[in-house]
Amino acid sequence: MLRAALSAGTAGRRSVFEVFTRRLPHGRRYGVVAGTGRVLDAVENFRFDADVLRFLRERDIVDEDTLDWLADYRFSGDIWGYPEGEVYFPGSPIMRVEGSFAECVLLETVILSILNHDSAIAAAASRMSSAAGDRPLIEMGARRTHELGAVAAARAAYVGGFATTSDLAAGFRYGIPTVGTSAHAFTLLHDSERDAFRAQVDALGAGTTLLVDTYDVAEAVRTAVEVAGPELGAVRIDSGDLLLVAHRVRQQLDELGATGTRIVVTSDLDEYAIASLAAAPVDAYGVGTQLVTGSGHPTASMVYKLVARAESDDPRAPLVPVAKKSSGGKTSIGGRKWAARRRDADGYAEAEVVGTGPVPGALAGDQLLAELVKGGEVVAREPLDVARDRHTAVRAALPLSATQLSRGEPVIPTEYLHGGSGS
Amino acid sequence: MLRAALSAGTAGRRSVFEVFTRRLPHGRRYGVVAGTGRVLDAVENFRFDADVLRFLRERDIVDEDTLDWLADYRFSGDIWGYPEGEVYFPGSPIMRVEGSFAECVLLETVILSILNHDSAIAAAASRMSSAAGDRPLIEMGARRTHELGAVAAARAAYVGGFATTSDLAAGFRYGIPTVGTSAHAFTLLHDSERDAFRAQVDALGAGTTLLVDTYDVAEAVRTAVEVAGPELGAVRIDSGDLLLVAHRVRQQLDELGATGTRIVVTSDLDEYAIASLAAAPVDAYGVGTQLVTGSGHPTASMVYKLVARAESDDPRAPLVPVAKKSSGGKTSIGGRKWAARRRDADGYAEAEVVGTGPVPGALAGDQLLAELVKGGEVVAREPLDVARDRHTAVRAALPLSATQLSRGEPVIPTEYLHGGSGS
Numbered sequence: 037m038l039r040a041a042l043s044a045g046t047a048g049r050r051s052v053f054e055v056f057t058r059r060l061p062h063g064r065r066y067g068v069v070a071g072t073g074r075v076l077d078a079v080e081n082f083r084f085d086a087d088v089l090r091f092l093r094e095r096d097i098v099d100e101d102t103l104d105w106l107a108d109y110r111f112s113g114d115i116w117g118y119p120e121g122e123v124y125f126p127g128s129p130i131m132r133v134e135g136s137f138a139e140c141v142l143l144e145t146v147i148l149s150i151l152n153h154d155s156a157i158a159a160a161a162s163r164m165s166s167a168a169g170d171r172p173l174i175e176m177g178a179r180r181t182h183e184l185g186a187v188a189a190a191r192a193a194y195v196g197g198f199a200t201t202s203d204l205a206a207g208f209r210y211g212i213p214t215v216g217t218s219a220h221a222f223t224l225l226h227d228s229e230r231d232a233f234r235a236q237v238d239a240l241g242a243g244t245t246l247l248v249d250t251y252d253v254a255e256a257v258r259t260a261v262e263v264a265g266p267e268l269g270a271v272r273i274d275s276g277d278l279l280l281v282a283h284r285v286r287q288q289l290d291e292l293g294a295t296g297t298r299i300v301v302t303s304d305l306d307e308y309a310i311a312s313l314a315a316a317p318v319d320a321y322g323v324g325t326q327l328v329t330g331s332g333h334p335t336a337s338m339v340y341k342l343v344a345r346a347e348s349d350d351p352r353a354p355l356v357p358v359a360k361k362s363s364g365g366k367t368s369i370g371g372r373k374w375a376a377r378r379r380d381a382d383g384y385a386e387a388e389v390v391g392t393g394p395v396p397g398a399l400a401g402d403q404l405l406a407e408l409v410k411g412g413e414v415v416a417r418e419p420l421d422v423a424r425d426r427h428t429a430v431r432a433a434l435p436l437s438a439t440q441l442s443r444g445e446p447v448i449p450t451e452y453l454h455g456g457s458g459s
Numbered sequence: 460m461l462r463a464a465l466s467a468g469t470a471g472r473r474s475v476f477e478v479f480t481r482r483l484p485h486g487r488r489y490g491v492v493a494g495t496g497r498v499l500d501a502v503e504n505f506r507f508d509a510d511v512l513r514f515l516r517e518r519d520i521v522d523e524d525t526l527d528w529l530a531d532y533r534f535s536g537d538i539w540g541y542p543e544g545e546v547y548f549p550g551s552p553i554m555r556v557e558g559s560f561a562e563c564v565l566l567e568t569v570i571l572s573i574l575n576h577d578s579a580i581a582a583a584a585s586r587m588s589s590a591a592g593d594r595p596l597i598e599m600g601a602r603r604t605h606e607l608g609a610v611a612a613a614r615a616a617y618v619g620g621f622a623t624t625s626d627l628a629a630g631f632r633y634g635i636p637t638v639g640t641s642a643h644a645f646t647l648l649h650d651s652e653r654d655a656f657r658a659q660v661d662a663l664g665a666g667t668t669l670l671v672d673t674y675d676v677a678e679a680v681r682t683a684v685e686v687a688g689p690e691l692g693a694v695r696i697d698s699g700d701l702l703l704v705a706h707r708v709r710q711q712l713d714e715l716g717a718t719g720t721r722i723v724v725t726s727d728l729d730e731y732a733i734a735s736l737a738a739a740p741v742d743a744y745g746v747g748t749q750l751v752t753g754s755g756h757p758t759a760s761m762v763y764k765l766v767a768r769a770e771s772d773d774p775r776a777p778l779v780p781v782a783k784k785s786s787g788g789k790t791s792i793g794g795r796k797w798a799a800r801r802r803d804a805d806g807y808a809e810a811e812v813v814g815t816g817p818v819p820g821a822l823a824g825d826q827l828l829a830e831l832v833k834g835g836e837v838v839a840r841e842p843l844d845v846a847r848d849r850h851t852a853v854r855a856a857l858p859l860s861a862t863q864l865s866r867g868e869p870v871i872p873t874e875y876l877h878g879g880s881g882s
Contacts, residue, residue, distance in 0.1 A: 183568075224765045
């Protein structure tokens with residue numbers, strides 16, 4: 037596309053691309069924007085080095101003019117977007133990228149990859165964190181997904197409300213709080229469960245978390261408290277009927293005087309399993325597979341579409357809205373869009389309003405798109421905790437049915453206001 | 460775990476870890492090993508640099524002894540595994556890692572991440588490639604998954620039988636053949652569909668693939684052949700009832716004399732949609748979302764378990780088999796294993812035989828584990844085409860029902876032969 041647009045002289049036409057999704061995953065009430073910070077890093081660092089240019093030349097993928105253009109590539113346009121942690125609905129213009137066609141079209145794959153992946157994880161994380169209430173969630177899914185996808189997943193989980201991750205690379209890269217865990221292998225390495233517990237407590241102190249289901253849970257709990265004392269930090273249960281076992285273990289711990297010892301459960305948890313343990317004496321949940329695979333929806337189905345472009349090759353030409361018109365359910369709405377969340381008198385969200393004309397005065401203060409990149413410079417970096425806190429606040433302002441786990445429609449409708457030139 | 464095992468003096472015990480899966484994803488007939496080559500790269504490059512060591516120190520995650528140990532880390536053990544492209548079944552010992560407990564346990568996450576991700580994609584790719592028969596499949600899912608997960612997915616898809624990828628980074632990194640595609644944005648950028656087609660044909664020649672469903676398909680096909688001539692390479696259809704539209708487009712192309720112009724279809728294809736188009740005049744399929752998300756099963760649920768370890772801290776101590784014994788369906792079988800595929804008189808696979816004792820003579824020639832790393836050195840690198848060809852050959856030697864798309868049991872049973880010391 038780039039090569040052909042450069043030859044045709046259309047590559048420089050000012051263009052507006054928008055990221056949106058036509059639908060939420062089946063039954064989901066809201067989506068969660070995540071990955072915005074990673075998009076900013078990716079845009080800032082998007083370059084073509086000598087090795088890549090050589091590859092493109094040797095494979096005859098692009099011509100010399102295009103190679104020259106790529107060698108100088110640096111995004112110089114503007115990006116607006118929903119802030120990280122915000123929620124979104126079908127049609128929400130989650131991100132808007134403006135610049136020349138050439139500089140914007142090149143970013144399509146990396147922007148969609150990041151937002152589709154991270155938002156899918158954050159949406160699952162958000163459902164899990166609302167199901168868990170005040171109990172902390174530990175991200176433990178690194179081994180279930182691509183090794184670097186895992187680091188991004190831990191980050192997205194944190195945005196969606198997780199407290200910690202077991203992925204040290206995510207702690208290193210993004211500063212997310214990390215927690216450790218011991219595996220059955222550690223117990224099996226030692227000559228007895230008691231030896232294993234003693235080794236762990238000697239090295240890490242009584243505040244550590246001992247894994248108690250390698251052999252017999254009741255015996256392991258007894259041994260754990262004998263070895264660590266009643267100040268044992270926590271025990272972890274990773275198999276069996278967690279509801280039943282948690283009750284038994286709590287009773288046993290209390291009888292042994294370890295009333296402050298917490299119970300961490302893991303074992304293929306998802307938001308439904310977490311919710312079903314609400315009445316169980318569980319203090320924290322470790323979640324792996326279902327988190328990093330988006331709990332049934334591993335991608336967010338966002339698309340990146342050209343919605344407006346310059347009317348001609350004249351640099352001063354006005355923008356005209358454009359949209360695919362073919363049948364098949366893939367039509368979209370042309371024109372550069374604004375978005376606002378209309379609220380009721382109590383401050384609860386009532387509708388996602390998306391428009392192409394002027395913003396109605398009543399909605400001016402509730403606009404959702406923030407400036408992220410201006411003339412190629414990132415202008416809206418923020419700590420990850422800000423995104424995490426934003427998500428908590430925004431979710432709390434959705435109608436109460438938002439956090440029902442059962443399948444349903446998007447919790448607020450998307451309304452379109454058309455008007456103006458679309459530019 | 461590492462810190463505690465180092466303090467306890469057990470970190471050096473010779474250990475055997477195995478990667479296996481307790482079950483295939485629901486209804487799947489076989490699994491596909493992919494990512495082996497990436498595991499070898501990861502093991503070879505697994506190091507802790509100064510920045511990482513500083514992070515571990517500052518967060519007080521490990522103590523000074525452990526930091527010293529990590530600074531010198533280099534895997535010095537042995538790895539055996541199913542060759543890339545092989546198929547596997549519940550209980551198949553897909554990879555076996557042997558060395559000190561410490562050096563092996565550190566590799567758990569990276570090995571599982573790679574194998575779980577890549578094998579999930581390859582399994583979906585294999586189902587799609589068997590459904591597609593001789594028609595080539597194009598990997599087009601980069602925008603639907605993590606930006607680097609996408610590159611690994613393109614690689615795994617190739618192992619599973621895909622012909623090409625649209626992910627240039629995968630072409631650059633792994634030498635996979637790449638193909639381009641134009642998006643609706645390219646058509647919308649231009650003042651007319653004719654202008655867009657002309658720009659593309661001028662730059663890329665008549666052999667290019669024109670996207671014909673931005674406005675009206677029949678008109679686009681007419682324009683495409685007018686612009687490119689009857690030697691037009693291909694047209695791509697990305698929406699609508701593909702079966703119906705493909706028939707109409709074929710007829711129209713033939714009437715226009717473009718009898719050699721191929722039809723490429725895309726649009727949320729999966730193996731079922733591909734199979735349903737078997738009788739349609741389609742020449743190639745582009746697959747995105749369903750491929751990179753494993754067609755409903757985005758992870759392969761492989762685990763990495765300690766199955767044997769030295770009986771004591773004595774370096775000459777013999778290995779003893781170990782296994783988790785608790786209830787809850789997560790038990791595993793201790794002891795270092797071999798595996799072989801028993802064949803019938805016609806050469807078709809009959810059973811996956813896994814054992815801990817001596818290998819029966821009749822199976823000696825059909826063993827599945829190959830030496831991959833010896834004393835820390837990679838000894839089994841191979842071109843990706845070898846893995847791809849292996850997969851085609853191995854799949855063809857499964858019972859015919861292997862490639863049925865309907866849900867069923869693993870196409871061959873796994874049989875266990877116990878015996879010997881397990882070491």
